[in-house]
Amino acid sequence: MLDFEPFYLTLKLALVTTLVLFIICTPVAYWLAFSRSRLKVLIEALVGLPLVLPPSVLGFYLLLAFSPQNSFGKFLETYFDIRLVFTFPGLVIASVIYSLPFMVQPIQSGFRMVPETWIETAYTLGKSKFTTLIKVLMPNMKSALLTGCILSFAHTVGEFGVVLMVGGNIPNETRTISVSIYDEVEAMNYHQANVYSLLLLAFSFLILVSVYLVNHRTHSTRYI
């Protein structure tokens, strides 16, 4: 009998991660798109780091940071009674860091695609930067926003190394679908592993089809 718990957990993790990323990354991408600060290069490199870093490296350092034996983990546990290692919230934070570039980069390109005169016009009509962002910029870069969300969601669904390092393999808490596949192979349940894998493959393919569909329909512009 197929256990759907890892599916449910994976979807929950991907949804929460995408939502948190959207809230964090919109201002970050806005700053990266329009700032002339020298710090920009540094922040851009930091945001892009998960693209080139092996997930196990990121997972390893997050595990160290979250561990109650180290200062940050101890601080969280003593003052806030929060433990991040091997828990769902810890997994969310790790996933957010791991998928950061997948949300920031499409939104950043989206901001750059909006003609500057639209922004200037809104300012000369007395509108604040925030109103311009909400009413002019974001509605005119829907495909960039959607691309960021879909990619972050899909990337979180597919992550393995970070999840295993930070979350371990606790059923109903941190055992996501990719960890389950690994688990089934370890236990030589190849049929079960195949079913999970096929589902994940189909899901990933559908996600990419929908990204390209969105990009083709709205503009000829592509964000990936």
Next chain:
Amino acid sequence: MISINISKKLSGANGEFNLQIHTNFSTGEFVTIYGPSGAGKTSVIRMLAGLLQPDDGSIEVDNSIWFDKSKRINLTPQLRNIGIVFQEYSLFPNMTVRGNLEFALEKNQSKKIVDELLQLIELEQLHNKKPALLSGGQKQRVALARALIRKPKLLLLDEPLSALDTEMQTKLQDYILKVHHEFNLTTILVSHDLNEVIKMSKRVLILEDGQIKKDGLPLDVLPLTNLKSFLMR
């Protein structure tokens, strides 16, 4: 009364040059800035709008200081109460014609002005259409109306008609003159079309290499020697 004393280093096709503008505009005046491309015309408009910061000098409008380098004052575009129309319309494609006008409303401002302006530019029928469905002339009328919603003191027009055909240009010029009088505006138009300059303004500034070379009545200062000699014949 608008008093402008500004300078700004700009880079053009022939290298760097210094844009220097020292002039006054009276309230209600219609002034055209004429000159070859790259002379700094658009930069003057952008500095008045607060979209480009001068290197030095001051801009004073009706006794309020918009920019003063020595006093470190530089009002943001939001605080300058201007209307600006760009050549490329700059309508927001996600909003309808009415939506574009309503976007410009100030907090608690009555929506009555939206209907008044729609009527003035004769676009009531198209008020629910998105900009993509409008012709160039219609788009520019919407942009003009939108610039007037907040009842600005100063209307800045940066070659607003150069992308339109002659017939549409003539019609739009009439609209601009109409709103200039009805809204009691001080209007500054950037143009490189001689006919337009002569028709629209009583005063023209000729800008070359960043300097005002001539300032006066269009027929006195514009390079019309060829035209005059042609007419004399």
